[in-house]
Amino acid sequence: MTLTATLAAAHFTQLRPRLVAFARLQLRDATAAEDAVQETLLTAFEKSATFEGRSEFETWVFGILKYKILDQLRQQRRQGTWQPLDQNLDDDTLDRLFQSDGHWQNAARPSHWGEPEQVLENQRFWQVFDACMIALPDSIARVFTLRELMGLSTADICKETGITETNCWVILHRARLRLRECLDHGWLN
Amino acid sequence: MLMCREATGLMSLKLEKALSLREKIALKVHLSICPACRHCVRQFDLLHKIGNRHPASLRMPEREQDD
Ligand SMILES: [Zn+2]
Numbered sequence: 001m002t003l004t005a006t007l008a009a010a011h012f013t014q015l016r017p018r019l020v021a022f023a024r025l026q027l028r029d030a031t032a033a034e035d036a037v038q039e040t041l042l043t044a045f046e047k048s049a050t051f052e053g054r055s056e057f058e059t060w061v062f063g064i065l066k067y068k069i070l071d072q073l074r075q076q077r078r079q080g081t082w083q084p085l086d087q088n089l090d091d092d093t094l095d096r097l098f099q100s101d102g103h104w105q106n107a108a109r110p111s112h113w114g115e116p117e118q119v120l121e122n123q124r125f126w127q128v129f130d131a132c133m134i135a136l137p138d139s140i141a142r143v144f145t146l147r148e149l150m151g152l153s154t155a156d157i158c159k160e161t162g163i164t165e166t167n168c169w170v171i172l173h174r175a176r177l178r179l180r181e182c183l184d185h186g187w188l189n
Numbered sequence: 190m191l192m193c194r195e196a197t198g199l200m201s202l203k204l205e206k207a208l209s210l211r212e213k214i215a216l217k218v219h220l221s222i223c224p225a226c227r228h229c230v231r232q233f234d235l236l237h238k239i240g241n242r243h244p245a246s247l248r249m250p251e252r253e254q255d256d
Contacts, residue, residue, distance in 0.1 A: 173198050
């Protein structure tokens with residue numbers, strides 16, 4: 001094994017749990033997630049020798065996973081095994097966070113988080129963020145992930161999931177409110 | 190007049206598409222009088238930016254758009 005290949009193998013070992021966690025979040029199926037990551041690693045391993053920088057390499061591997069996940073989603077839809085998004089979210093987010101006159105509930109009123117750059121450098125923020133993502137209902141988490149972590153436009157999300165764009169906006173609004181609330185409680189206190 | 194509940198809807202929507210002039214003004218006026226919503230809009234913006242900062246992000250840098 002060349003030095004480059006050895007380094008690549010070490011990177012894969014470190015990357016794997018993160019890839020699996022991400023794929024599971026999106027595919028909501030352990031086997032499908034393992035498959036997507038396995039295919040990603042095979043593809044990546046064949047070409048890894050051409051990379052030098054580590055972050056460049058990671059971005060590239062995650063880029064491959066993105067396409068494998070979208071492939072899996074399409075396959076699930078073709079085979080009819082895809083879990084459709086629940087469009088009629090029986091969800092009380094708005095009623096829970098706001099009073100009937102439209103003001104914030106006292107307990108849900110947002111507090112100050114500090115400077116964005118400092119927030120993002122805080123390890124604890126990311127731990128709470130991940131915990132909050134897991135706590136989100138499936139449909140909300142899937143749409144938020146497609147939009148914010150995979151960078152799809154809402155128009156593309158409609159195509160991939162079969163929901164309307166308006167519905168997509170409604171779901172993203174709830175996702176942001178719930179994540180914000182969860183971070184406020186879990187991170188600051 | 191726009192209340193916090195609807196204001197947060199516009200804060201979220203502005204990350205997806207351009208707001209109408211009427212919506213922009215309504216949001217701006219609300220933010221000028223509501224400290225809680227000023228925190229909220231910054232947090233929504235932060236949650237939108239973290240896309241390519243998250244360790245598991247699959248977002249490519251060139252897909253970043255300015256709003
Ligand atoms: Zn307000």
